[in-house]
Amino acid sequence: MTNMQFLLLGTALVWVGIFLYVLSLIRRQNRTMETLNELRRMLEDDGE
């Protein structure tokens, strides 16, 4: 494997990792927002 191929492979791995991290942050955000909305509904229902 040449240095250039090694660098390209390493770079691709790192960027795929960063992309997956961003996706996981967005998914966790959406899940937490769902929980948040559910809790708000529970509090509103209890308040009535």
Added chain:
Amino acid sequence: MRGKGLTFLAAVTFVAVLAGLYMTFVYAPPERFMGDLQRLMYFHIASAWAAMLAFFVVFATGIGYLVTRRTAFDHVAVASAEVGVFFTTLVLITGPIWARPVWNTWWTWDPRLTTTLILWFIYIAYLLLRSSIADDARRRVVASIFGIIGFADVPIVHFSVTWWRSIHPNLFSGGSINMDPAMTRALMVNGIAFVLLYALLTWLRARLEAVRDEAAALRHRVYDMADGDRP
């Protein structure tokens, strides 16, 4: 408005990253002695810049939290520390890969390398410390103080190559960058791309921390109400 800002930042970061990759692999010439391996430098130095910025933000938001007690500062601090640790990890991985053929060793206890490793340990400790304190207010105060004190290592890392005898190259000497202009341009584009990536990751992570905090507070209220309903 916030969603639009985030989308805009993501788009700009994506373009900057593509430009950085083009500059690294196509535009920049290979180095005379190190060949293509020297292209690692664009990621190595850009990651170091992003890490330094990240730890400065931990420092500044730590002060911000202690002065105002606004939790938004703490959300940015934890996000910035996590992203900073990621960039420092990149620095510590790319450095030895570059050093092996050039210095004939993966690692040496050089001042720049040693202080950078200490920096990495400091912010790993910062994150561990945060996860070990259950009380929210106490955790925020302790983490802010730790983040402020921990930042003292950043200038030491920067000046280590001039304060002590070091084999690590000093990019800035005599007030200018000692490099081919094409390489300097490639480095600058990568520097901008990595700083934008830092901003994007920190923003995403900080907003997650904010909704987590809000959910935890609401959960407490739900539990309190459930307790109040009990006979």
